[in-house]
Amino acid sequence: MIDYVSALSIDFGLIVPEITVLVTSFVVMMLACSKKVSSWSSTVTLVGYVLALWFTTRQWGHQGSGFADMVTCDNFGIVFKAIFIVASIIVVFLGHRYLRVKGLHRGEYYALMLVSTLGMMVMANSSDLIVLFLGLEIMSVPLYVMAGMYRRSLESNEAGIKYFFMGAFSTAFLLLGIAFIFGASGTTNLRSIVTDFSYIANSFPVYLYAGVALILIGFGFKVGTVPFHTWVPDVYQGAPTPVTAFFSVAPKAAGFAALLRVFVYGFSEVTILSDVFWVLAVLTMTVGNLLALRQDNVKRMLAYSSISHAGYILVALVVGGADAVAAAIFYLVAYTMFNLGGFGVVTLLETRSGCKSEFNELRGLSKTNPYLTATLALFMFALSGFPPTVGFIGKFYIFSAAMQSGFVWLTVIGVMNSFVSVYYYLRVIKTSFFDEAEGTPVPAVLSPTIIIALVITAVGTLGLGLFPQQLLQLSQAAIFGMP
Amino acid sequence: MERLELKHIFSWLHDLLVSTGLGEPWLSVVTYLMLGAMMFGALSVIALFLVWWERKISAHVQQRFGPMRNGWHGWYQTIMDAIKLLQKEDVRVTNRDKFVFFWAPVICFVAAFLAYIVIPFGDGLIVADFNIGILYIMAVTTFTIISLLMAGWGSNNKYALLGGMRSAAQMVSYEIPMVASILVVIVYSGSLSMVDIVESQSGMIFNWFIFKLPFGPIAFITYIIAATAEANRVPFDLPEAEHELVAGFNIEYSGMKFAMFFLAEFVNMFTVSAIAVTLFFGGWNGWLLPSWLWFLGKTLLVVLLLMLFRWSYPRLRVDQLMEFAWKFLVPLTFANLLVGAAFKYLGWYW
Amino acid sequence: MSEYLAVLLFAVAGIGIVLITFGISRLLRPHNPYPEKNVTYECAEETVGPSWIQFNNRFYIFALIFVIFDVEAIFLFPWAVAFGQLGLFALVEVTLFLMILFFGLFYAWKKGVLKWV
Numbered sequence: 001m002i003d004y005v006s007a008l009s010i011d012f013g014l015i016v017p018e019i020t021v022l023v024t025s026f027v028v029m030m031l032a033c034s035k036k037v038s039s040w041s042s043t044v045t046l047v048g049y050v051l052a053l054w055f056t057t058r059q060w061g062h063q064g065s066g067f068a069d070m071v072t073c074d075n076f077g078i079v080f081k082a083i084f085i086v087a088s089i090i091v092v093f094l095g096h097r098y099l100r101v102k103g104l105h106r107g108e109y110y111a112l113m114l115v116s117t118l119g120m121m122v123m124a125n126s127s128d129l130i131v132l133f134l135g136l137e138i139m140s141v142p143l144y145v146m147a148g149m150y151r152r153s154l155e156s157n158e159a160g161i162k163y164f165f166m167g168a169f170s171t172a173f174l175l176l177g178i179a180f181i182f183g184a185s186g187t188t189n190l191r192s193i194v195t196d197f198s199y200i201a202n203s204f205p206v207y208l209y210a211g212v213a214l215i216l217i218g219f220g221f222k223v224g225t226v227p228f229h230t231w232v233p234d235v236y237q238g239a240p241t242p243v244t245a246f247f248s249v250a251p252k253a254a255g256f257a258a259l260l261r262v263f264v265y266g267f268s269e270v271t272i273l274s275d276v277f278w279v280l281a282v283l284t285m286t287v288g289n290l291l292a293l294r295q296d297n298v299k300r301m302l303a304y305s306s307i308s309h310a311g312y313i314l315v316a317l318v319v320g321g322a323d324a325v326a327a328a329i330f331y332l333v334a335y336t337m338f339n340l341g342g343f344g345v346v347t348l349l350e351t352r353s354g355c356k357s358e359f360n361e362l363r364g365l366s367k368t369n370p371y372l373t374a375t376l377a378l379f380m381f382a383l384s385g386f387p388p389t390v391g392f393i394g395k396f397y398i399f400s401a402a403m404q405s406g407f408v409w410l411t412v413i414g415v416m417n418s419f420v421s422v423y424y425y426l427r428v429i430k431t432s433f434f435d436e437a438e439g440t441p442v443p444a445v446l447s448p449t450i451i452i453a454l455v456i457t458a459v460g461t462l463g464l465g466l467f468p469q470q471l472l473q474l475s476q477a478a479i480f481g482m483p
Numbered sequence: 484m485e486r487l488e489l490k491h492i493f494s495w496l497h498d499l500l501v502s503t504g505l506g507e508p509w510l511s512v513v514t515y516l517m518l519g520a521m522m523f524g525a526l527s528v529i530a531l532f533l534v535w536w537e538r539k540i541s542a543h544v545q546q547r548f549g550p551m552r553n554g555w556h557g558w559y560q561t562i563m564d565a566i567k568l569l570q571k572e573d574v575r576v577t578n579r580d581k582f583v584f585f586w587a588p589v590i591c592f593v594a595a596f597l598a599y600i601v602i603p604f605g606d607g608l609i610v611a612d613f614n615i616g617i618l619y620i621m622a623v624t625t626f627t628i629i630s631l632l633m634a635g636w637g638s639n640n641k642y643a644l645l646g647g648m649r650s651a652a653q654m655v656s657y658e659i660p661m662v663a664s665i666l667v668v669i670v671y672s673g674s675l676s677m678v679d680i681v682e683s684q685s686g687m688i689f690n691w692f693i694f695k696l697p698f699g700p701i702a703f704i705t706y707i708i709a710a711t712a713e714a715n716r717v718p719f720d721l722p723e724a725e726h727e728l729v730a731g732f733n734i735e736y737s738g739m740k741f742a743m744f745f746l747a748e749f750v751n752m753f754t755v756s757a758i759a760v761t762l763f764f765g766g767w768n769g770w771l772l773p774s775w776l777w778f779l780g781k782t783l784l785v786v787l788l789l790m791l792f793r794w795s796y797p798r799l800r801v802d803q804l805m806e807f808a809w810k811f812l813v814p815l816t817f818a819n820l821l822v823g824a825a826f827k828y829l830g831w832y833w
Numbered sequence: 834m835s836e837y838l839a840v841l842l843f844a845v846a847g848i849g850i851v852l853i854t855f856g857i858s859r860l861l862r863p864h865n866p867y868p869e870k871n872v873t874y875e876c877a878e879e880t881v882g883p884s885w886i887q888f889n890n891r892f893y894i895f896a897l898i899f900v901i902f903d904v905e906a907i908f909l910f911p912w913a914v915a916f917g918q919l920g921l922f923a924l925v926e927v928t929l930f931l932m933i934l935f936f937g938l939f940y941a942w943k944k945g946v947l948k949w950v
Binding site: 511512515516518519520522523568569570571572573574575576577578588589592593596597599600610611612613618619623636638639640641642643644648651652655656658659662663666669670673674675734735738739740742743801802804805806809810813814817820821824825827828 | 836837838839840842843844845846847848850851852854855857858859861862863864865866868870871872873874875880883884885891892895896898899902903906909910913914915916917920921924927928931935938942947948949
Binding site for chain 3: 026029030032033034
């Protein structure tokens with residue numbers, strides 16, 4: 001008999017958080033089978049996420065790799081796993097009432113979310129392109145279903161189908177890219193690719209560059225960079241709002257985890273990548289911002305704004321190196337907080353009947369819900385990058401990393417873009433504070449769950465903005481531990 | 484002196500071909516083509532016999548005589564039937580899909596025919612012993628589903644379409660328990676090759692997998708149920724249910740095209756019985772008599788079982804059929820697979 | 834020459850023989866079609882509309898479940914062959930694998946997917 005356990009270095013200790021999430025998703029799915037207990041699914045989901053978060057934090061500082069070197073457990077992956085789990089927890093709180101009102105509160109929603117989170121965690125932990133692909137698929141397939149979950153809404157169906165086709169296409173690109181890389185290097189393991197890089201680059205430059213380009217396109221679709229962003233607004237607008245909140249944060253963070261791992265660690269010696277990312281970053285920021293200016297729907301506006309934020313994070317990929325990666329992680333944590341907060345308020349407003357998140361539905365909001373409007377204003381300030389919110393600090397770190405590496409023009413364009421974005425974020429504040437409503441405005445009804453979600457995000461937005469030191473140290477400790 | 488067996492005829496043929504001075508690639512090509520033609524002839528004889536046998540058995544089950552006129556107990560009745568079918572007019576519906584309609588019977592027959600490459604008729608009596616034998620059979624026989632769908636679609640007839648769809652759903656559903664029942668045997672044989680499977684059952688009768696496996700009879704019964712459904716036979720013959728779908732997918736076929744479907748059905752019945760014998764009843768293993776006779780005898784016994792099924796049970800309803808597959812057979816066969824594997828690990832078998 | 838050549842040649846022989854029998858029957862049989870004979874058979878009723886229409890999507894749901902289990906079967910074949918050398922670890926792995934699939938089957942069952950209506 002062959003001892004496979006030690007031959008393949010199978011170590012289940014490395015994937016305890018993943019196993020926790022997987023088991024929770026099974027439990028939730030079984031609960032969904034029975035009408036009596038299906039209302040427990042949100043509670044069980046939360047318990048599962050909290051357990052997984054606890055297991056994840058316990059892994060901090062423990063380096064290790066296993067499963068034939070396909071899974072790597074390092075601080076980089078752990079921080080990203082924590083981001084996914086925290087974002088999911090906030091989304092669970094934030095969506096609860098909305099789903100009840102729209103009749104979507106079913107166990108399947110939580111089961112899908114858990115499976116999707118599992119995929120993201122696999123992505124963040126992978127040191128092999130095939131495992132990365134596997135994680136990406138596990139993440140994406142539930143997302144397609146979630147986008148189309150609101151079956152009575154045509155927009156939701158459209159979102160599901162669009163997302164599915166775009167996702168399938170992008171996955172095909174990614175897989176083809178991996179195949180090219182495998183053809184060039186004979187391995188899919190990132191560590192082996194790094195070790196043999198000069199040999200691969202000298203022997204099979206065409207396959208290598210084709211592979212890198214295709215992988216970049218694949219991830220470009222996933223994180224919604226311009227020119228692969230066309231699906232973003234329709235999907236974000238059509239999907240149920242809590243799902244949109246989830247889309248805008250967790251898969252994006254997972255995509256960036258993969259991008260950073262593959263391109264900053266794996267293919268760091270492909271020098272042309274920096275220029276490619278420069279173009280992508282500038283395009284993404286600018287196009288996202290300019291298109292956001294003309295939107296009359298808050299969800300659509302936030303969709304374009306999330307594109308532009310992806311552009312800011314791409315700046316870190318242009319720069320490369322430890323400081324930029326730390327800045328990107330910091331920015332992703334910050335973005336998780338204020339973007340989820342923004343979507344949280346939108347979700348709450350959509351629980352009013354007939355509300356479609358148009359801009360003019362915000363009129364007179366400050367009269368009916370003054371505190372809620374103040375929170376909304378806080379998130380909008382953070383999105384546009386005003387101090388003392390965390391949005392400012394995040395942008396500051398990213399652009400200072402760019403300046404230090406001499407990307408002056410990139411920084412200038414980025415800062416200009418931030419100024420442009422102020423216009424449409426402040427338009428939200430202006431509409432809700434200063435515009436008079438036509439007729440009597442309907443107040444939004446607060447529920448305990450959404451208050452929890454908004455408090456977490458607001459405290460995160462303000463608190464991390466005032467005291468960023470801890471988080472900065474954390475993200476600096478989280479740059480690749482891969483030996 | 485060695486007994487004269489079929490394999491000697493094969494080697495004689497091979498020597499004859501070599502003596503004509505053919506080179507290597509063409510030698511194999513001609514050999515395989517000739518083997519194919521011979522196999523076709525053998526299968527036609529078997530199918531003709533089975534049709535006659537089925538009619539006699541059904542008659543005796545129903546206390547009738549069945550065909551009696553043509554020869555002793557009507558023995559050449561089916562030969563006459565075949566000649567009659569050859570002379571039948573080929574009625575073609577006007578609004579059929581010409582291409583699909585024409586190729587459906589061909590594919591149906593060829594799918595059934597291809598399985599015979601790896602059926603071990605006797606010791607050394609096998610066309611080619613692939614190391615993925617049983618998997619290969621599962622793969623090629625699945626083409627039958629496509630041909631039935633093609634027949635249903637190509638006829639542009641509502642009964643035919645319903646029959647085709649039903650047969651596809653049914654064969655697809657019963658393929659899962661069939662595979663699971665086969666997998667138990669493979670866990671014990673450690674090989675997918677049909678010859679290896681038979682050879683690992685050599686020796687005593689207790690080495691036959693139906694006795695050797697911890698729950699061998701369960702594996703065999705689930706296999707034979709699934710196989711009956713795969714061969715579209717009563718009680719699982721919904722695709723052609725006479726009283727509701729008239730004749731199902733082959734409603735618009737006549738003449739030789741219909742004969743091909745008919746032939747394929749009986750060939751399929753023989754195939755699943757031959758697989759059952761190979762997997763569970765020791766294949767050609769036996770005493771005194773030549774190995775191919777043992778194989779044929781055992782297979783005919785399993786065929787007899789299938790025929791008795793047909794004349795003992797009423798036809799199932801379509802919903803009962805699907806629920807029986809997914810809610811009973813699939814869990815049962817996979818549980819049996821896991822238990823079988825556990826017993827193998829623990830060594831609880833002889 | 835690979836022995837898998839046999840598959841191709843058997844397919845050729847099979848198709849050839851079937852086509853030859855079709856040809857023989859063409860020489861022997863009468864050929865007398867007229868429009869009434871060639872209409873769609875529906876027990877002597879006039880057919881209403883074509884039969885190439887959309888209908889019961891149950892089949893596709895079963896086909897989807899089938900695909901999952903069939904892919905699984907492809908994983909299980911090599912497992913079964915090598916099981917003798919793999920031991921307990923393989924048994925546990927496959928048990929987990931099957932459990933995950935049967936969770937899915939149980940879910941589908943409970944949701945009424947396995948009912949043919």
